[in-house]
Structure formats: C-alpha cells, structure tokens
Amino acid sequence: MTLNVVSVTVDLVLLTIRQAALQVLLIRRGIPPYPDRWALPGGFVLPGEDLGEAAARELREETGLDPQHGHFEQLATYGTPGRDPRGRVVTVAYLALLPDLPSPVPGSDAAGAAWRPAAEITPGELAFDHDRILADGLERARAKLEYTPLATAFCPPEFTVADLRAVYETVWRTRLDPRNFHRKVTGAEGFIEPTGGTVIRDRGRPAQLFRRGPATLLHPPLLRQPAPQAQSSRVGGTSRSSDL
Structure with a gap:
C-alpha cells in the first residue's frame, strides 16, 4: 500500500476588539501560492512539534x-x-480571543x-479556504458568548458592566438593553464578581x-435573538437584535 504524503499546518483566527469593532488579524502573502492575497496567519508544523505548540508559537x-x-x-x-x-x-485551526492588541508586524514571508x-471581509477575498475557517471562528466566538464567560477574554482584568456589554454588542453586532x-x-x-473598586466614566458617574468569576458555564445563558433581516453575504455574518 502506498501512503500519501500529507503536510500539516496550523492557522489562527485571532480576534480582538479595536476601534469599537470586532477585528481579525490578517497577513498579506508575500510568496506563492496566492501572492498579495490576504490570509489568516499560520504555518507548517515543525518536526517534533505538537499541534498546540505550533499554534502557540x-x-x-x-x-x-x-x-495564557x-x-x-x-x-x-x-x-x-x-x-x-x-x-x-491538512490544517488545524485555532481560535484566539485577546484584549486590544497593538498594530501587527509582518513576518519574513509576508508582504504586510x-x-x-x-x-x-467579503467571501472569496481570503486565500486558500480561509473564508470558511474565519466564518467558523466567528460563529464559534458568537455562540460561546451565550453560554460561557468568553466575553471577558476581550476585557482587561478589571472592567465595568458597560465594558462587558460593549463586547457583546460588538461581537453580536446588535444593541442590548443596558x-x-x-x-x-x-x-x-x-x-x-465585584473588585470593590470604581471608575469614573460617562457623565462623571x-x-x-x-x-x-470562577464560572465556566453561564447559568442561565445569555441567548441571542434572531434578527428579522436576511443573512448578510459578508464573512462577518449576520446582525442580530436582542432585548437582553
């Protein structure tokens, strides 16, 4: 039996909130295939390297x-x-959600x-099948905000409820009742859980x-409500409304 030679890569759907928008890190490819096309960051798994180690690298x-x-x-x-x-x-994709990050610096094989x-981001804009991977990553993030404390991954160590609500509104692309x-x-x-501290924000209040807090699952969950309009054609997905 002849064995097929298969290479393994890792790709990152790296999301953060910048300028009040959910943003993804993309690199402009500087080498074939797909030169000058935008793509998710990633690379080949090195010999002796575990998948998680490669993604972390x-x-x-x-x-x-x-x-961490x-x-x-x-x-x-x-x-x-x-x-x-x-x-x-074959690629193994990883989802990373991090607080506001600085402007990226391209690697040696990237044009930007x-x-x-x-x-x-419009369908067909990204190289390889990265449109599909990005769409899957966005929906995973949006869905997990419903039943896990994942939204706090976009926040600094200490935050207000308004800060947290802004995360939900940005990721879900909707407005929520405060x-x-x-x-x-x-x-x-x-x-x-409260820290015992306060901060002065809007209107000096x-x-x-x-x-x-310590929870890993939300009880009860914070559920999205389907939006009445048709699904968007963009990779970013649908807008939804909620009286949450």
Whole structure:
C-alpha cells in the first residue's frame, strides 16, 4: 500500500476588539501560492512539534503574546483535497480571543499584516479556504458568548458592566438593553464578581469594577435573538437584535 504524503499546518483566527469593532488579524502573502492575497496567519508544523505548540508559537510570533493572556482553543480541522495547491495539506485551526492588541508586524514571508474589521471581509477575498475557517471562528466566538464567560477574554482584568456589554454588542453586532443586560450578567452565578473598586466614566458617574468569576458555564445563558433581516453575504455574518 502506498501512503500519501500529507503536510500539516496550523492557522489562527485571532480576534480582538479595536476601534469599537470586532477585528481579525490578517497577513498579506508575500510568496506563492496566492501572492498579495490576504490570509489568516499560520504555518507548517515543525518536526517534533505538537499541534498546540505550533499554534502557540505562531501566536507569539504574530502578537508577541502567550496564549495564557487570552482565550485559546482548537477550532476545527480542514482537509478538503485541493485546498492548498502545493499538495495534500491538512490544517488545524485555532481560535484566539485577546484584549486590544497593538498594530501587527509582518513576518519574513509576508508582504504586510493588518487588523481588519471582520464585518468588512467579503467571501472569496481570503486565500486558500480561509473564508470558511474565519466564518467558523466567528460563529464559534458568537455562540460561546451565550453560554460561557468568553466575553471577558476581550476585557482587561478589571472592567465595568458597560465594558462587558460593549463586547457583546460588538461581537453580536446588535444593541442590548443596558438594564436587562446588567441584571442578567450580575445574576449569572460566578460570571463576574465585584473588585470593590470604581471608575469614573460617562457623565462623571462612578461605575463599579468587576473581574471574571470562577464560572465556566453561564447559568442561565445569555441567548441571542434572531434578527428579522436576511443573512448578510459578508464573512462577518449576520446582525442580530436582542432585548437582553
């Protein structure tokens, strides 16, 4: 039996919130295949390197940060024949969610790197099958905000309820009722806990500071409500509305 030679890569869906928008880190490819096309950051797994180690290495190279500074998880595996014109390449994608990050510096094989608003990326714009990987990563992030404390990965160590609501509104692309949101997040056991401090924000009013609590699942969950309009054609996905 002849064995097919398969190469393995890792790709990163790296999301952050910048300028009040959910943004994804993209690199402009400087080498074939797909030169000058935007793509997700990633690379081949080195000999003797575990998948998680390879993804963490790529994250450090692209951002200078350790995965422990945010949320980091394996997203999915993609191995459709022909997805990479160089040969049989299977990629394992990882989702990373981190607080506001600085402007990226491209690696040696990239022509550029930039944060791009996820909602502005159009289908077919990215190299390989990275449109699909990005769409899967965005939906994973949006869905996990419903039943886990994942939204706090976009926040600094101490934050206000308004800061947290801004994360939900940005990721879900909707507006939330402030009173209902405050009631639900403070009522979800172990979601957030007060630090005892306050900060002066809008209109000079002190706002209570919170930190992430010990919960790993939200009880009850914070559910999205389907939007009445048709689904968007952009990779960024749909807009939704909620009275949360």
